[in-house]
Amino acid sequence: MASLWQIAFASAPNIFGATVTAALFITFLNLVRRIFSTASLPSNLPWVGVGKFNNCLGRAKSNLASIFHLKNLLDEGYAKYSKNDKTYVLPYFINGPQVVLPPSQISWLMEQADDVLSQELVNREFLQADYAFFHANMVDNPVHPDIIQHQLTKKLGNFTDDIADEVLAALDEYWGTDTEEWREVKVYDTMLPIISRISIRVFMGRQLCRNKTFTSICGNYIRKVALAAAAISLFPNFLKPFVGPIFTVFDYILYRRCRSFLMPIIHDRLDELRRPDVLKITSEDPQGRNDYVQWALDHAFAKPVVNPVEFDPRVIASRFSVLAFAAIQSSVITLTNAIFDIAASSECAESLTTLRKEVLDIAEDATATPWSKTALSRMTHLDSALRESLRLNGFVERGIMKKVVAPEGVTLPDGSHIPCGTKVGISGYSIHHDEANYPDANKYDAFRFARGHETEGKKRPQRLVNTSDIFMSFSHGSHSCPGRFFAANQLKTALGHIALLYDIEPIADRPVNKWFFGHIAPPLTETLRVRRRKM
Known part of the structure; x- marks a missing residue:
């Protein structure tokens, strides 16, 4: 018996090596097949x-x-x-x-x-x-669209003061308060912790959003998801369950560290539900807590048939990572792009002055609380500056893209029949850069949308969150991004504070965004010079 074990252990490296070689060879053949x-x-x-x-x-x-x-x-x-x-x-x-x-x-x-x-x-x-977000797929339906639509969006008005408070505190830390000397900042590297703190302030409260270790973990995690996804995509489907853990090993370490902060909170909340003095199963929280954990529990209780898996602490924690990715990454890219677009425009100083005046005028209006939903809805120039940046420099090329899931395939309007599994859609990038839709389409015109378009005989400004046949940065139709309302609030509050509090030194040429397959990365390492304004 001992000799059999010795033979098995001795041959294990050879078996492993042969398996890896076979997997790589199959992957190579699969890539060649894809090419042709x-x-x-x-x-x-x-x-x-x-x-x-x-x-x-x-x-x-x-x-x-x-x-x-x-x-x-x-x-x-x-x-x-x-x-x-x-x-x-x-x-x-x-x-x-x-x-x-x-x-x-x-x-x-x-x-x-x-x-x-x-x-x-x-x-x-x-x-x-299925491979980048750990444990979240133990439940069939994703939770974040429902939570965003039914919890976050409806309660946005409750978070406006928190968002403004966090923006101010984060800008003080990362862009400084010196009104005399210019400070060189890496825009992406400062926007990442700022947006992370805003999102976490809303999702989990002040204590965790001010924890630098936690916000750093969340920020680093969301940076690597796209790269891991691209690597996994190169492999045939039957190998993805095996190679997925390899390419996501660092993400998994970050996820486990993130989970260590969340688990005590989740367990405490679940323990409260099991108290003997709770007479019935209910999602009502007597303390009126308004955070992601409570939203997840409310979502689970709202189902016609309660699924016990949705109360698994691992599922709740992993779903937080999905929500954080959805909320943070796209907003970081959008704000980074907008700041560079403004800085590189020939009207940089004038644009900042206009934005600053808009914020001050609305803030001084006695009928509007500064940074409230009502006040933000009136900041049409902020809307336009961000919307124009998304039009010109979005973070993905697609506008609407769908996959054929009907087993028999689908027939297109031109009579072509495409099989099940085919992706079919519209390129948002192409439409956004069409001169017929946007005169001088390759130029950043900060207030293009503030000037509005003709609607019922009137010129109406176009809001950041509005989608259309010629603006698809949030997709379009019934599957438009559900988080765009939250994103608009945090982006407008952040850019409004930047315009109000800082001068940005203009630059002659805007750094070029890098295309990585369908992802479009903003300038990741480039810097700008900023200085706190004397108020």
Whole structure:
């Protein structure tokens, strides 16, 4: 018996090595297949970027081009096909090709039922959510859309003072209070803790949001999700459960550290529900607590059939990480982009003066409490400055993207039939940069949307949260981002304080955003010089 164990242990390294080699070889073959594959799409749909080779070699060329030159492919496809009301195939090496519809077919796309075309599946696949978010998938339906819609958005008015207080405290710390000397700041690296603190202040209260260890853990965790997702996407589906833990090992360490802060709070709250003096199962909290843990419990109790798994502390904690990612990362990118857009515009000083005057005028109005929902809704120039930045420099290229889930596939308006599993949608980037939609479309015009558009014979400013056929930074239709109202509140409060309290030294050239497949990263290491204004 001992000799058998010795043989097993001796051969283990060889078996492991052979398994890894086989997995890598299979992955390599899968990537080669992807490069040349038609993805079972009909031959009448043209592929962009194939050049003169409208065959497997052309597809290989376009797939490889999508790795570093996706923007060029989008520009080519929009000019050659979309503007001529034609559908085309956009090669997308990391997650498979996308069928891009012309703008005239947006209505058809949004009319399709969720059991025919699913937007949620595209979002999950884009982030490889089954492997990037730990334990959250023990429950079928994600919790954060419901919590955002039914808890956070409805209660935003309760958090406006907290958000303003946290913005001011964070800016004092990261941008300083010196009114004499200019200070050089890394914009992204300062916006990350500022937005993290705002979000955590709302989700978990003042104590945790002022804990630098906790906010640093949350900030570092959300930075790495997209990179891990991209790496996992390269592998065939049957290998993802095995390679996922490898690429997310550092995320898992951060998640466990984050969980160590949350678990005592969760356990205390659950213990209260089990007290013998509680006569019935209820989600009503006698202390009136208004935080993520209570929202999660309320959500679980609101189900027609209570699922015990939703009371698992691991599930509650892991769902916090999903909510934090959704709330923090996109807002950090948006605010970073907006600050650089303003600083690089020829009207930098004038724009800041206009924003400052708007904040002061509304704050001095006796009918409006500073930074309240009512006050923020009247700050149309802040809305416009952020909306224009999202239009020009959004964080993803897609506007609406869905996945065919109907087993029989779906027939497009042009008669093309695409199979189950195909992604089909609209490119928001292309529409946002169309001169027909936005004159001088490649220029940042801070108050483009404050000047408004014609509605019922009147010029009405366009709010940051409003989506349309030509503004899809939050997607569009029934699946528009549910968190955009919270995002707008924290972004407007943060940018309003920056304009009110700081001068920003103009820069001659805006740093270029980096494209990473479908992600568009803001300037991550570049700096600006700022100085506290004398009030």
